[in-house]
Amino acid sequence: MPSSPPEAPVPPAPSGQAPVPPAPSGQAPTPPAPSGEAPTPPAPAIAFRHRALGLTDAEHALIVEKLGREPNEVELAMFSLMWSEHCAYKHSKLLLRTLPTEGERVVMGPGENAGAVDVGDGLVVAFKVESHNHPSAVEPFQGAATGVGGILRDVFAIGARPIAVLDSLRFGEPESARSRYLLEQAVAGIGHYGNSIGVPTVGGEIYFEAPYERNCLVNAMCLGIAPRERLIRSAASGPGNVLVLLGAATGRDGIGGASVLASAQLDEGDQAAKRPSVQIGDPFEEKKLLECCLELLDAELLVALQDLGAAGLTSSAAEMASKGGLGIDVDVARVPLREADMEPFEIMVSESQERMLCVVAPKRLPDVLARCARWDVRASAIGEITDCGRLRVLQADKVVGDVPVVALVDECPLYELAPERPTERLYPVPRQAASMDSALAPDAAPRDTLLALLAAPNIASRRAVFEQYDSIVQSRTIRRPAIADAAVLQLAPDGGSGALAVAIDCNGRRVACDPYRGTIETVLECAANLACVGAEPLGLTNCLNFGNPEKPHIAWQLTESVRGLGDACRALGIAVVGGNVSLYNEADEGPIYPTPVVGLVGLLPDRLRAGGLGFAQAGDAIALVGPFAPRLAGSELAKLRGEPLPDELGHADVEAIARVQRSVGDAMRRGSLSSAHDIAEGGFAVALAECCLAGGIGASVRIPGRVEDPIASLFGEGPGGFIVSGPIEALRARELGAVVIGTVGSTRLELTFERAETSLECNLEIAELAAAHTGTLEAILG
Numbered sequence: 001m002p003s004s005p006p007e008a009p010v011p012p013a014p015s016g017q018a019p020v021p022p023a024p025s026g027q028a029p030t031p032p033a034p035s036g037e038a039p040t041p042p043a044p045a046i047a048f049r050h051r052a053l054g055l056t057d058a059e060h061a062l063i064v065e066k067l068g069r070e071p072n073e074v075e076l077a078m079f080s081l082m083w084s085e086h087c088a089y090k091h092s093k094l095l096l097r098t099l100p101t102e103g104e105r106v107v108m109g110p111g112e113n114a115g116a117v118d119v120g121d122g123l124v125v126a127f128k129v130e131s132h133n134h135p136s137a138v139e140p141f142q143g144a145a146t147g148v149g150g151i152l153r154d155v156f157a158i159g160a161r162p163i164a165v166l167d168s169l170r171f172g173e174p175e176s177a178r179s180r181y182l183l184e185q186a187v188a189g190i191g192h193y194g195n196s197i198g199v200p201t202v203g204g205e206i207y208f209e210a211p212y213e214r215n216c217l218v219n220a221m222c223l224g225i226a227p228r229e230r231l232i233r234s235a236a237s238g239p240g241n242v243l244v245l246l247g248a249a250t251g252r253d254g255i256g257g258a259s260v261l262a263s264a265q266l267d268e269g270d271q272a273a274k275r276p277s278v279q280i281g282d283p284f285e286e287k288k289l290l291e292c293c294l295e296l297l298d299a300e301l302l303v304a305l306q307d308l309g310a311a312g313l314t315s316s317a318a319e320m321a322s323k324g325g326l327g328i329d330v331d332v333a334r335v336p337l338r339e340a341d342m343e344p345f346e347i348m349v350s351e352s353q354e355r356m357l358c359v360v361a362p363k364r365l366p367d368v369l370a371r372c373a374r375w376d377v378r379a380s381a382i383g384e385i386t387d388c389g390r391l392r393v394l395q396a397d398k399v400v401g402d403v404p405v406v407a408l409v410d411e412c413p414l415y416e417l418a419p420e421r422p423t424e425r426l427y428p429v430p431r432q433a434a435s436m437d438s439a440l441a442p443d444a445a446p447r448d449t450l451l452a453l454l455a456a457p458n459i460a461s462r463r464a465v466f467e468q469y470d471s472i473v474q475s476r477t478i479r480r481p482a483i484a485d486a487a488v489l490q491l492a493p494d495g496g497s498g499a500l501a502v503a504i505d506c507n508g509r510r511v512a513c514d515p516y517r518g519t520i521e522t523v524l525e526c527a528a529n530l531a532c533v534g535a536e537p538l539g540l541t542n543c544l545n546f547g548n549p550e551k552p553h554i555a556w557q558l559t560e561s562v563r564g565l566g567d568a569c570r571a572l573g574i575a576v577v578g579g580n581v582s583l584y585n586e587a588d589e590g591p592i593y594p595t596p597v598v599g600l601v602g603l604l605p606d607r608l609r610a611g612g613l614g615f616a617q618a619g620d621a622i623a624l625v626g627p628f629a630p631r632l633a634g635s636e637l638a639k640l641r642g643e644p645l646p647d648e649l650g651h652a653d654v655e656a657i658a659r660v661q662r663s664v665g666d667a668m669r670r671g672s673l674s675s676a677h678d679i680a681e682g683g684f685a686v687a688l689a690e691c692c693l694a695g696g697i698g699a700s701v702r703i704p705g706r707v708e709d710p711i712a713s714l715f716g717e718g719p720g721g722f723i724v725s726g727p728i729e730a731l732r733a734r735e736l737g738a739v740v741i742g743t744v745g746s747t748r749l750e751l752t753f754e755r756a757e758t759s760l761e762c763n764l765e766i767a768e769l770a771a772a773h774t775g776t777l778e779a780i781l782g
Helices: 057-067 073-082 133-138 140-156 177-197 257-261 270-277 283-298 312-324 344-349 362-374 405-409 434-440 446-455 508-513 515-533 552-572 636-640 654-670 683-695 710-715 766-773 776-781
Strands: 106-108 115-120 123-131 161-171 201-208 217-227 242-247 304-307 327-331 355-360 379-386 390-395 398-404 477-479 487-490 499-505 536-545 576-582 595-604 621-625 675-678 699-707 722-726 739-744 748-756 761-765
Touching: 057 073, 057 398, 057 405, 073 312, 073 344, 073 390, 073 398, 073 405, 106 123, 106 576, 115 536, 115 576, 115 595, 123 140, 123 499, 123 536, 123 595, 133 140, 133 177, 133 217, 140 161, 140 177, 140 217, 140 283, 140 304, 161 177, 161 283, 161 487, 161 499, 161 595, 177 201, 177 217, 177 283, 177 776, 201 487, 201 499, 217 499, 217 536, 217 576, 217 595, 242 283, 242 327, 242 362, 283 355, 283 362, 304 312, 312 327, 312 344, 312 355, 312 379, 312 390, 312 405, 344 390, 344 398, 355 362, 362 379, 379 390, 390 405, 398 405, 434 446, 446 636, 446 683, 446 710, 446 761, 446 766, 499 515, 508 515, 508 552, 508 595, 515 536, 515 552, 515 595, 515 654, 515 675, 515 722, 536 552, 552 595, 552 654, 621 654, 636 683, 654 675, 654 722, 675 683, 683 699, 683 710, 683 722, 683 748, 683 766, 699 710, 748 766, 761 766
Parallel strands: 123 576, 161 201, 327 390, 536 576, 699 748
Antiparallel strands: 106 115, 115 123, 123 217, 161 217, 242 355, 242 379, 304 355, 327 379, 390 398, 477 487, 487 499, 499 595, 536 595, 621 722, 621 739, 675 722, 699 739, 748 761
């Protein structure tokens, strides 16, 4: 271990702060004077430069202890990134270890670039969801675009070809000009990257809620497919093997993205200051990189492969070394640069996009370079694998950084949370939708309330958004957006009967009501979407979006949510194969709603029997299936009425709901059902209207039995309910447990109660439903 740090240039301070000069070699920094005393004349160094990079005093002291000296500026920059929340998961890793991660289908679990599950016939499906929240709040087009680029690289980094993208988006209320701008630009960025690279965007969700005003959420999920033998891991091996950097040249974009931007609270005025930390994407460069990497893997030319995302070369090199139990030398003088005057620390922490790092045996290097040249992909040998267990940063012959890999990657302190259930209301009461006052009143006619809900921003048609995305490129898409509750993709594009289903879900407002039960509902909702198309779940990925975990009430939300996620997955028999955590999503006004987004992937044996949500055949019977117990508290109707969030949600019998989901999925796979749709936002009446709209056909429905609260039964929410249609004999099958409530047919939705305290009915033309359902997002997007 060197007795004094290698020399290195000084990194600039974050925007708006004075530059931080280094302390003279061997001179201790000057501590602050006790309160009330005149400060000691400062040394030429500012002692607390680590704070500007997001490290606490205790973390800095621990780094000094592990190095046996003060880190130099390159080393400090690397530690600030690798010990950031974004890279180290220091407030969530202990919780994540409680999740179920093993299953008979699991091929790769948490810890790799993406998870992977076996789908038979020698194929695996890789998938993952990640956030790009803070970059998108600062620069929404590039933030969202590079979020898509990053998740694509995660998938092809393990050898899988990306075949689909989904997105989960959150913005403030659409009355806000800022929210409308963020929505427009984020959607444009997602479409730009996905459409350009030729990967279909097949599904997603959008919510508008006031707590996302300052911190929008942009979560992207990617699904890929690969022959099992082509899978590759990221662990470095073979001392003497060559480290090769592939792809775009390195620039100054994205410097500090993981620490300064992604691991800190975003406050008023931060957008301009933090814009330089947002990466710039080039989907055409990534397309070449993708095809080149897959060819190199097919030719078995690579020992290991890792994408460059958060923390750039620092993270990729350090993690490859850590997983392999080895060391790595990186020569920054060999890194292709977009700007010739970049300092070593800038090269090591840059988050320039469209780059991959691979390990190559020396004898195979010429072949690797030749194939890269054919794809017009830069390939530069920038270092080698060593057996010393250290990450050394060289600038030609000079060592400018030298740290133990284990200290950098594995010894970041992990923090026990201090959760406390809040005693006061965390979120403001939603503002009443004034334009819908008469339609939302408790005594309003159900037809008026239904039309108001169909036009609400959280329920209205998303066609204005998803039509900006290419959902059918690659010719695998069987069920597009708005056709079914989950996207369905053909497993083999050249034939075969099997198909994949994928869905992404979360209702953050309901999780805010009750983090434990709300998260269980999120998993149940996503699994219900797969059941509606006839798919059996194979694995789950998650993106946990929360506020500042150092605050007890946020720690409580996070702890309860992870507990709910684990319990729901265990009850459904689903393994968590990977995911992402995004914390510090709050501003001076307060935190976002806790938003544990989950993505599920499932398998259908027969693609021709993939279900749709729309009523399909006049004369079919309609049935209600499942232990559906709707409540108005925490519902979309309650929000539009301006009612406060309740303190808890109703209990869900997860085992019973799981049985019903299996029954619905089985019935769809047998071909017994013509359609299936789960009941979610807006309740039973909205789900019924969506079935009519998707099928372009009406329905006559009569709700049986005595109904104590007709409005709650129509518009209340809760897990477990399905609306299905099909031949009446199939719906009366004992295993389905359905209650037949009506018939498909006509051009109207006619809804009445068999017995109710008051005479209520809802009678609307399909054209009236369509007029209410369309136009809201078109107006928001201008």
